[in-house]
Amino acid sequence: MPKPTRHVLVCTQMRPPNHPRGACAHRDAGAVMNRFAEAFQARGLWGSYLLSQTSCIGPCDAGTNVLVYPDNVLYSGVGTADVDEIIEAHVLGGQPVERLLAAPQNW
Numbered sequence: 001m002p003k004p005t006r007h008v009l010v011c012t013q014m015r016p017p018n019h020p021r022g023a024c025a026h027r028d029a030g031a032v033m034n035r036f037a038e039a040f041q042a043r044g045l046w047g048s049y050l051l052s053q054t055s056c057i058g059p060c061d062a063g064t065n066v067l068v069y070p071d072n073v074l075y076s077g078v079g080t081a082d083v084d085e086i087i088e089a090h091v092l093g094g095q096p097v098e099r100l101l102a103a104p105q106n107w
């Protein structure tokens, strides 16, 4: 397998209802993950780019959180409508999407 150009990790952590930390799974993370997978498939990104589900990254109450390596960029509050922009601008274009960056105190 070739080394990927970028690796996208989507937090899909689940926790019990009313858990004090919340969880990205309660903030539509499954749908966000599916949207990334659809976009990877539609654009033929598999092989050159990597997409993974991950457990908790840290700022749970700001989810859905999405991490992009090797750039070490964390996005928060990501919804399905944001996925194409992240792929186009950052994953393919190398320019992080400023409006979705995690708050400085979180990352």
Ligand code: FES
Binding pocket: 011, 012, 013, 014, 022, 023, 024, 025, 055, 056, 057, 058, 059, 060, 061, 063, 065
């Ligand atoms: S549950 Fe997603 S960052 Fe903690």
